[in-house]
Amino acid sequence: HVANYRGEIVLHWTGGWQGYTSHLLAMPSRRLVACTLTNRTSSNAADLLAFSLLDRAAGWEPLPWAERYLNSKRTHRQKAAERVKELLSRPRRSWWAPDACGRFHHPGYGDLVVAWPDRLRFRGIDLTLLALADGRFTAVSDGLDIGEFSFDVSPELVDGRVVAWHGNPDPHGQSCRFERRSGGE
Numbered sequence: 001h002v003a004n005y006r007g008e009i010v011l012h013w014t015g016g017w018q019g020y021t022s023h024l025l026a027m028p029s030r031r032l033v034a035c036t037l038t039n040r041t042s043s044n045a046a047d048l049l050a051f052s053l054l055d056r057a058a059g060w061e062p063l064p065w066a067e068r069y070l071n072s073k074r075t076h077r078q079k080a081a082e083r084v085k086e087l088l089s090r091p092r093r094s095w096w097a098p099d100a101c102g103r104f105h106h107p108g109y110g111d112l113v114v115a116w117p118d119r120l121r122f123r124g125i126d127l128t129l130l131a132l133a134d135g136r137f138t139a140v141s142d143g144l145d146i147g148e149f150s151f152d153v154s155p156e157l158v159d160g161r162v163v164a165w166h167g168n169p170d171p172h173g174q175s176c177r178f179e180r181r182s183g184g185e
Helices: 045-058 065-089
Strands: 002-005 008-017 020-027 032-038 102-106 110-115 119-122 125-131 137-140 150-158 161-167 176-180
Touching (some): 045 065
Antiparallel strands (some): 002 008, 137 150, 161 176
C-alpha cells in the first residue's frame, strides 16, 4: 500500500500470524524503515507504534500517537460495552442436555468450565453463556474493564450427553475441541 505521510511517500504493509500483528513502513526517499510486531490482533497498536518509530527516525516532532491510541482504546471499550449490553438484553433461548456442565480441556488453551445454565469460565474470566437459535452459544464478558471478550462455542453431543465443546477464543483461529475431562468433572 502506498500513502502520503507528512508530505512523503510511504510504503506500508500490515499482516499477522498466529495472534500477532505486524506493520512495516518504508520511506524510500529518506531510506527509512520502521517495523513493529504486537500480540494484539484486535488493536491498532502496531500501526501507531510503527508511525511513532518513523517520526523518530526522520527526526520529526512526534505526533501524539499515545494519546490517539488511548482515545481509540476508550472508543473501542465504549462500543464493546454497548455491544455487551445489547447481547445481554436479548431474550435467551432455553436449552438443556444431560451433563452439559463440567470441566472441558484443550491441550493448548487449557480448561473451559461450563457452569449451567448460563456461565462459562475460561482462563480466570467469567463469561455469560447465551444460547443462540442455531444451537451454538456466545460466551461474552459482562463487566470487564478490558473491553469485550467473546467467542462462540457449540456442544458436541453423543447419545444426548455433552462430551465436548467446540470453539476458539482467538478471533481468527480455527475451531478447536475442548474435551470433557475424564471422570465427568
